[in-house]
Amino acid sequence: MTEDTRTNLTGRTNLIGLSRTELEAEMAAIGEKPFRAKQLWHWLYNRGETDFARMTSISKIMQGKLAERYVVYRPVVERDLVSADTTRKWLLKFADGNEAETVYIPDEDEERGAVCISTQVGCTLTCRFCHTGTQLLVRNLSAAEIVGQFLVARDAYGEWPTPDDSVRRLSNVVVMGMGEPLYNFDNVATALKIVMDGDGIGVSKRRITLSTSGVVPMMARCGEELGVNLAISLHAVTDEVRDRIMPINKKYPLAELMAACRAYPGASNARRITFEYVMLKGVNDSAADARQLLRLIKGLPAKFNLIPFNPWPGAPYDCSDAKTIRAFSDILQDAGYSAPIRKSRGQDIMAACGQLRSDSQRVRCSRQQDRLAAGIADDHGPQPAAP
Structure with missing residues (x-):
C-alpha cells in the first residue's frame, strides 16, 4: 500500500483499510505500543466508530494525538436508491471524485442478505452482456475503498456494534460488483x-464469495490466501462463443479455466x-449447451446459478424465455x-446482476499529471494489463 493511497487530502492518514500489521506500524511510528492498534481495530471494525473523541477506552490525550495524524474515512454516499423489492x-464517491456502486441484496425472507462489493472503478474486461463492461477501467479501488463499502452498508442499517451471527442482517459478502477482483488481488485480499477478522467485522470466509471471469494465474492464490467461496462467471460452453461474449477467454480458454477450477484449494462437495x-x-x-456444460464440469464439485439476462440501455442481447x-x-x-434460476432483484433501480455502472471516466494523461503535481493522487495501485 502506497503512501498516496493511505493519505487523505488533509495530509492525515486514513486508518480504514490498513492491515493489522500496518496499523501496528503506524502506532509504533508515533511511539505507541501494539495494544493501541488492538484498541483501534475494535473501535473501527467492531464498533464502527469514526470519531476518536468517542473512543472511550482511549485517553483524551491519545485521542488528540490520533486526531492530529489520522482520519477514519468512509466513501461518501452520493445516491441511495431502494427498489420495490x-x-x-x-452510488459511492471516493476522495478523488471517482465513483462506484454497491448493492445490498436481501434474501427471500428479507431478514438478512448479502452486500455486493465492487473492486474497480469501471472494469478491465469488456464482457458484452455486462453494463459495467461498457465502462472502461478507470482505476483499481484501494483496500480502504473496498472495505469501506461494507462499512457504509453497516452504517445504513445501524449494524454497530458488530452483531452476532444469529442477528446479522448483512450476513454475507459477494465480491461481484464492478470490476474483476483478481486483477486487483492485493487490495481485495x-x-x-479485515472483513473476516474475528476481532472486528468477523464475517466467516464461508459467507464470502468471490466471483472471477477466469483470471487463471490468480485463482490458486485466492484459494490459498483467502479460502473464500469461488464463483466462476462462465456464461458459455465453447471457446468460440465465450471468445465472442467474454474476450478474457482468448487469454485463458476453457480448458485452462477448468483445470484451475479442479485445482482450486478447498473445493469439495461441501x-x-x-x-x-x-x-x-x-x-x-x-x-x-446444457449437456455440454455437464461434460465441461464433469468431476468437479459444482453447482450452478442460472441468471436471466438483465437488460440495460443499448444491450445487444435479449433474455431467454x-x-x-x-x-x-x-x-x-x-x-x-x-x-x-436466480430471481432478479433491484431491476427498477439498475441494481441487478450486470447492471452496475458509474459515470467516472479515465483521466487524460496530461490532466492526471496536473493533478499529481497539485498533490492529488489519482492512482490507487498498479493498473492491470488488459487481457
Whole structure:
C-alpha cells in the first residue's frame, strides 16, 4: 500500500483499510505500543466508530494525538436508491471524485442478505452482456475503498456494534460488483482479511464469495490466501462463443479455466464451486449447451446459478424465455446438480446482476499529471494489463 493511497487530502492518514500489521506500524511510528492498534481495530471494525473523541477506552490525550495524524474515512454516499423489492443500491464517491456502486441484496425472507462489493472503478474486461463492461477501467479501488463499502452498508442499517451471527442482517459478502477482483488481488485480499477478522467485522470466509471471469494465474492464490467461496462467471460452453461474449477467454480458454477450477484449494462437495451462467436468447441457452456444460464440469464439485439476462440501455442481447431457462435448469438438475434460476432483484433501480455502472471516466494523461503535481493522487495501485 502506497503512501498516496493511505493519505487523505488533509495530509492525515486514513486508518480504514490498513492491515493489522500496518496499523501496528503506524502506532509504533508515533511511539505507541501494539495494544493501541488492538484498541483501534475494535473501535473501527467492531464498533464502527469514526470519531476518536468517542473512543472511550482511549485517553483524551491519545485521542488528540490520533486526531492530529489520522482520519477514519468512509466513501461518501452520493445516491441511495431502494427498489420495490427492498434491494438497495448506493452510488459511492471516493476522495478523488471517482465513483462506484454497491448493492445490498436481501434474501427471500428479507431478514438478512448479502452486500455486493465492487473492486474497480469501471472494469478491465469488456464482457458484452455486462453494463459495467461498457465502462472502461478507470482505476483499481484501494483496500480502504473496498472495505469501506461494507462499512457504509453497516452504517445504513445501524449494524454497530458488530452483531452476532444469529442477528446479522448483512450476513454475507459477494465480491461481484464492478470490476474483476483478481486483477486487483492485493487490495481485495487486504480488505477481505479485515472483513473476516474475528476481532472486528468477523464475517466467516464461508459467507464470502468471490466471483472471477477466469483470471487463471490468480485463482490458486485466492484459494490459498483467502479460502473464500469461488464463483466462476462462465456464461458459455465453447471457446468460440465465450471468445465472442467474454474476450478474457482468448487469454485463458476453457480448458485452462477448468483445470484451475479442479485445482482450486478447498473445493469439495461441501464447498462447491459456483458456475454463474447468464441466459442469453439464442446464444448459450440450448439443450445442447446444457449437456455440454455437464461434460465441461464433469468431476468437479459444482453447482450452478442460472441468471436471466438483465437488460440495460443499448444491450445487444435479449433474455431467454422462461420455458427455455426452465428446460436448461431441468437438464442440469436431472444430472444431480443444484441449478436454481436466480430471481432478479433491484431491476427498477439498475441494481441487478450486470447492471452496475458509474459515470467516472479515465483521466487524460496530461490532466492526471496536473493533478499529481497539485498533490492529488489519482492512482490507487498498479493498473492491470488488459487481457
